[in-house]
Amino acid sequence: MNSKSGIIMKILSIFESGLFIKILSVFITGLWIAGLLLADIYIIILAVVFLIALSTILYIHRDNLKEIFQKDSNAIVEDERTQLINEKAATMTLGVLIAVMIYAGIVIIALRNNYPQFLQAGYTLFLASILCFILYFTSRAYYTHKY
Structure with a gap:
């Protein structure tokens, strides 16, 4: 047994x-x-x-x-410096992505008279970037309160 x-x-x-x-x-x-x-x-x-x-x-x-x-790896995975670099890179990436989405959405919406078929894509990019902003600030407030 x-x-x-x-x-x-x-x-x-x-x-x-x-x-x-x-x-x-x-x-x-x-x-x-x-x-x-x-x-x-x-x-x-x-x-x-x-x-x-x-x-x-x-x-x-x-x-x-x-x-x-x-435990599957024999190497040290990360230390505090690596975590800080990753956090800064992730924040920069998020900021650049949101900015590009906002600008692309505004440009596509502004060109709605010439390219009306892309109007829905412009609104989608713009609303997705706003949703990213809301998610970022909500999570930032949550983790600020938590830590």
Whole structure:
């Protein structure tokens, strides 16, 4: 009986490894793409079932996710300097993306008399950039309050 529980624990530890989770997420992405390209609802349903299973595994081990993904590597993943650089780069990228979307949306809307077929795209870009602003300021307020 003891050897059976040891085997079961080894099988469960495979499902909790970072490599398995990475492979499963690539497989799910492949199923999504195949289902959409082939227009097969059964492949998409299979992808949803696997996604629910993966989400369950990640939710159960949500406190250990950093350890799960870092124990597969032998190198140091990141330090405080790397985190600061990534945060600054992400903030700059978000700002530039929002600015380009706003300007492109305004230009497309301004050219509505010459190119009326692109009017919907202009409004979509403009509204998406406003939504990004709202999301950024909401998350900034949340994390400022949290920390």
